[in-house]
Amino acid sequence: MNYLIGENLTGGYGGADIIRNCNVSVGKGEIAVVVGPNGAGKSTAMKALLGMLSLRKGRVFLDGNDITGMSPQERISHGMAFVPQNQNVFVTLTVEENLEMGAYLRRDDNITETMNQVFELFPVLKEKRRQLAGELSGGQRQQVAVGRALMTRPSVLMLDEPTAGVSPIVMDELFERIIEVKRTGIAILMVEQNARQALNIADHGFVLVTGENRFTDTGEALLANEEVRKSFLGG
Secondary structure (H helix, E strand, O other), rough: OEEEEEEEEOOOOOOOOOOEEEEEEOOOEEEEEEEOOOOOOHHHHHHHHOOOOOEEEEEEOOEEEEEOOOHHHHHHHOEEEEEEEOOOOOOOOOHHHHHHOOOOOOOOOOHHHHHHHHHHHOOHHHOOOOOEEEHHOHHHHHHHHHHHOOOOOOEEEEEEEHHHHOOOOHHHHHHHHHHHHHHHOOEEEEEOHHHHHHHHOOOEEEEEEOOEEEEEEEEHHHHHHHHHHHHHOOO
């Protein structure tokens, strides 16, 4: 059963609609990826789910509840976490301070326990916990960004281009960590330019073209679809 649902999402910035009747969803303990060419509306759909885009039409549901009218802050307080593609770490703070910032809104005393879970997932962050985030490699910064999001103890983790600008080796490592996060029962929705690799780890995939759903299926089925392979995966 889907935990986060975007239904018939239609909207944009200013007068023009960037997404039109777009449908995106993900269940708990699943990875769903949104792929498509540049300008397809992938990141816009993600922002619509988070409440960062005014919808002209459509609704968003979280755990069966209509959250369409909620602000981004309210959605975050209900368990949604978002990792943007750019400027996603505090470069003048240490790794540990970045993680602590992720727990800023929490009102419990288990922050150390969660941080240790993040360090277990990303061992390099424990090793560099006292180092400034601005001194880290691109891949390590992405781990900090994901780790900080996990410090909120989310039920839904939304990632916008998590492997942008990293090497293939780092990309594979990040995807492995994302699979581990999925195994904890968190719903993961990911916008990704590396479509073939993303669909390879996805339970479900959504191919967007000019703001509309072109294909929706399991990751495995989309990889096997000849038209998807020719048009979006390089053959």
